[in-house]
Amino acid sequence: MVNPFRGFGAVFYKEALHVRRDFGTLFFSLIIPLLQMFLLGFGIDTNVRQINTVVYNADGRRESRELLDRLRNSDTFRLYRFVNNDHDLNDAIISGKCRVGIKIPVDYSDRLLHQMDAQVLVLIDGSDSSVAGQAINVTTAIGLDESLRRVLPASDAKFAVDMRPKVLFNPDSRSPNFFLPGLTAILLLNVTTFLTAFSIVREKERGTLEQLFVTPVRPMGLLLGKLLPYLFIGFFELCMILTFMRWVFHVPIHGSVLLLAFLSLPYIFVSLSLGILISSKAGTQAQAMQLAFLTILPSIFFSGYIFPRETMPKFFYVLSYFVPATYFINITRGIILRGAGWAHLWMDGVALFLIGTILLIIAARRFQNKVILT
Amino acid sequence: MADQNATAISAEHLVRRFGNFVAVNDVSFRVQKGEIFGFLGPNGSGKTTVIKMLTGLLPLSGGQATVEGVDVGKDPDAVREKIGYMSQNFSLYTDLTVTENLTFYGRVYGLSAERLRNRMDEVIQLNGLGPYLNRLSAQLSGGWKQRLALGCAMLHEPKLVFLDEPTAGIDPVARRQLWDLLFDLSGHGITFFVTTHYMDEAERCSHVAYIYYGKLIADGTPASLRELPDVQPVGTYRVEITTPEVTRALRIARTIPGIRSATIFGQSIHALVDDHFDIEHLREQLLKNGLVVGEIRPLAPSLEDVFVELTYKNQLAMEGARG
Numbered sequence: 008m009v010n011p012f013r014g015f016g017a018v019f020y021k022e023a024l025h026v027r028r029d030f031g032t033l034f035f036s037l038i039i040p041l042l043q044m045f046l047l048g049f050g051i052d053t054n055v056r057q058i059n060t061v062v063y064n065a066d067g068r069r070e071s072r073e074l075l076d077r078l079r080n081s082d083t084f085r086l087y088r089f090v091n092n093d094h095d096l097n098d099a100i101i102s103g104k105c106r107v108g109i110k111i112p113v114d115y116s117d118r119l120l121h122q123m124d125a126q127v128l129v130l131i132d133g134s135d136s137s138v139a140g141q142a143i144n145v146t147t148a149i150g151l152d153e154s155l156r157r158v159l160p161a162s163d164a165k166f167a168v169d170m171r172p173k174v175l176f177n178p179d180s181r182s183p184n185f186f187l188p189g190l191t192a193i194l195l196l197n198v199t200t201f202l203t204a205f206s207i208v209r210e211k212e213r214g215t216l217e218q219l220f221v222t223p224v225r226p227m228g229l230l231l232g233k234l235l236p237y238l239f240i241g242f243f244e245l246c247m248i249l250t251f252m253r254w255v256f257h258v259p260i261h262g263s264v265l266l267l268a269f270l271s272l273p274y275i276f277v278s279l280s281l282g283i284l285i286s287s288k289a290g291t292q293a294q295a296m297q298l299a300f301l302t303i304l305p306s307i308f309f310s311g312y313i314f315p316r317e318t319m320p321k322f323f324y325v326l327s328y329f330v331p332a333t334y335f336i337n338i339t340r341g342i343i344l345r346g347a348g349w350a351h352l353w354m355d356g357v358a359l360f361l362i363g364t365i366l367l368i369i370a371a372r373r374f375q376n377k378v379i380l381t
Numbered sequence: 382m383a384d385q386n387a388t389a390i391s392a393e394h395l396v397r398r399f400g401n402f403v404a405v406n407d408v409s410f411r412v413q414k415g416e417i418f419g420f421l422g423p424n425g426s427g428k429t430t431v432i433k434m435l436t437g438l439l440p441l442s443g444g445q446a447t448v449e450g451v452d453v454g455k456d457p458d459a460v461r462e463k464i465g466y467m468s469q470n471f472s473l474y475t476d477l478t479v480t481e482n483l484t485f486y487g488r489v490y491g492l493s494a495e496r497l498r499n500r501m502d503e504v505i506q507l508n509g510l511g512p513y514l515n516r517l518s519a520q521l522s523g524g525w526k527q528r529l530a531l532g533c534a535m536l537h538e539p540k541l542v543f544l545d546e547p548t549a550g551i552d553p554v555a556r557r558q559l560w561d562l563l564f565d566l567s568g569h570g571i572t573f574f575v576t577t578h579y580m581d582e583a584e585r586c587s588h589v590a591y592i593y594y595g596k597l598i599a600d601g602t603p604a605s606l607r608e609l610p611d612v613q614p615v616g617t618y619r620v621e622i623t624t625p626e627v628t629r630a631l632r633i634a635r636t637i638p639g640i641r642s643a644t645i646f647g648q649s650i651h652a653l654v655d656d657h658f659d660i661e662h663l664r665e666q667l668l669k670n671g672l673v674v675g676e677i678r679p680l681a682p683s684l685e686d687v688f689v690e691l692t693y694k695n696q697l698a699m700e701g702a703r704g
Contacts (some may be wrong), residue, residue: 018489020484021477024481025477028476028477029476048476198455211534213472213474214469214470214472215473218466221464222490223458290536322471
């Protein structure tokens with residue numbers, strides 16, 4: 008019986024040496040994700056605030072100015088520009104300088120004073136859905152509030168239904184809390200997939216792969232030997248990212264850090280296997296690079312990192328189960344924000360491990376049949 | 382039947398197809414243990430393909446290959462334990478030192494720590510790698526790279542070593558030293574399967590075969606090949622004509638009756654002539670055309686003559702088959 012992992016130790020030894028020799032590359036591949044986290048963590052605010060707003064106040068009397076004050080005080084709108092005609096109002100939106108245009112008609116105050124209904128035109132740029140949604144919600148709410156104030160006589164009136172929303176886990180809606188646990192998964196994927204994406208194709212280009220195939224090294228021994236040194240590196244990177252997240256961005260970790268560390272291993276394993284599979288498919292390092300880039304966008308958009316998976320069309324919802332980042336984002340958000348435990352997350356860990364194993368077996372089969380050389 | 386125990390490689394009716402293209406066409410040969418087997422042929426004629434088939438890198442489309450007593454088609458893994466292989470580009474890890482390259486290949490073959498240490502000492506001494514142990518292999522010159530690659534291929538003490546163009550692109554001194562080393566090792570019973578373009582290297586082999594567009598067209602000792610009827614037809618002999626103006630002389634020589642074929646070799650022309658051909662008549666003809674003629678003397682065919690002749694004959698045969 009041939010040991011299917013034959014050559015593992017030798018390849019591991021060699022890969023570790025490669026890493027040590029090329030320390031510069033390693034250093035950059037580890038430091039760049041931290042820089043990206045730094046930029047994104049400070050630069051991205053997922054709450055929509057201070058939307059540039061253009062105002063055409065044709066009325067100009069007290070009631071209209073009160074309405075504008077309320078809009079300003081909502082913190083959602085920044086009254087950025089005042090114009091005197093419809094054309095300028097439209098132009099400010101089309102040019103992209105303002106996302107919302109508010110037109111208060113000339114008879115606004117008159118109609119209100121005569122107990123008639125007054126209209127306010129709110130133009131919203133729909134090219135950014137989160138901005139548009141927020142603008143609709145806030146203007147509608149302010150309109151409703153203004154109306155109620157005028158309809159209900161005095162302050163003793165009560166609402167019949169009192170909705171009391173309570174936001175769990177991230178009560179202040181801090182962006183880093185929501186943003187960084189998911190970003191951890193994406194950054195980690197980028198580092199690890201790229202680490203192994205070149206590992207095999209480089210040997211193919213150098214001709215050393217052919218040499219290896221004439222030795223008793225078995226495909227699984229070769230692949231795992233190439234993968235394992237990078238598992239340590241990936242894990243180290245995860246620790247750095249988590250440290251940054253916790254102490255620089257003050258994202259509290261509600262669950263067990265140990266569990267998070269443990270469940271990150273199958274995820275790193277998947278990303279490395281994906282890199283190895285890419286490397287076995289690619290003919291040149293340039294091809295491997297392109298293929299590795301191909302993995303990034305689906306991981307961002309189909310994993311639920313930015314858009315909720317529930318709103319995806321059925322097909323893509325099913326597809327998202329094949330995106331490793333889906334599971335790991337569930338794990339990071341679960342542990343970091345919701346304080347989830349092993350009982351909630353073990354299935355995600357198992358799913359990651361299975362995907363990684365399947366990817367690695369596919370890669371190994373390509374070696375078995377030597378397709379890679381021809 | 383030849384002694385099976387004395388056979389290192391037995392290739393029977395090897396065929397390899399890539400789609401419709403037949404890269405190796407019914408190739409059979411036998412390599413005895415301890416031989417230096419020179420495998421020759423033009424570029425793209427199938428040399429490397431045959432090596433890949435014998436080392437289990439490429440499956441056979443037909444035929445059977447037995448290497449060191451193991452059927453390659455049935456158990457390529459068992460073959461890999463027994464052979465060494467040095468590919469055209471030496472296949473070293475350039476960012477690893479000499480010692481690290483050796484250690485890696487030793488571990489790949491599963492040598493125990495102690496055996497690895499002993500073998501490394503032996504290989505280092507044999508190849509004279511001592512002064513370079515901690516140098517990155519990227520910084521070695523071609524000749525030293527080749528020695529290191531040979532060392533890596535021989536750490537596990539294979540009885541059979543494949544060398545694919547081991548001397549391509551290295552300097553003449555290193556080339557000479559490599560061959561001395563091969564003779565030395567073959568004296569210890571190790572078989573070498575060597576491909577090369579250099580005819581002087583072919584002359585040094587104890588057994589040569591020539592492959593031409595997938596077909597084996599010569600197989601034997603260098604001496605026996607020189608006596609092939611195709612090379613040296615009955616009633617002919619070879620002459621060497623020395624002259625400074627070889628191209629013009631060749632054109633003239635080819636018009637002279639009695640000369641069957643003529644080829645340029647450096648500052649001379651090798652011609653195959655009829656037995657009753659008059660050398661002095663040839664000299665007169667050349668002088669009459671205003672050529673300076675040096676020595677004209679009979680010559681035993683070189684291996685290059687052999688291969689040129691056989692290639693020419695096969696080209697004619699192939700064209701005949703096509704037309």
